[in-house]
Amino acid sequence: MAEEKTPSYEQAREELTEVVRRLEAGGLTLEQSIELWERGEKLAALCEEWLQGARVKLAAAMAKRGQADPGEERPF
Numbered sequence: 001m002a003e004e005k006t007p008s009y010e011q012a013r014e015e016l017t018e019v020v021r022r023l024e025a026g027g028l029t030l031e032q033s034i035e036l037w038e039r040g041e042k043l044a045a046l047c048e049e050w051l052q053g054a055r056v057k058l059a060a061a062m063a064k065r066g067q068a069d070p071g072e073e074r075p076f
Helices: 009-025 030-066
Strands: none
16 A cells, blocks of 8 residues: 655645635535545644644754853854
8 A cells, every 4th residue: 555645834735725725616516525624624734733843843942042051152
């Protein structure tokens, strides 16, 4: 069975935008709408995972920066 490659945050967000556009445009069967809705839910969860990972990395970087020597030059 082929493994599905995890899209980047930008790819997932772009696809989610397209899913929403298609749902809002209407004209789909109930089955098509449900499939799109389910795909949108998966994409939204994936985007949230990407954002949560970024928050963790940012918090770690900020904590590390806060532990630096007070006399040390800081670029920011």
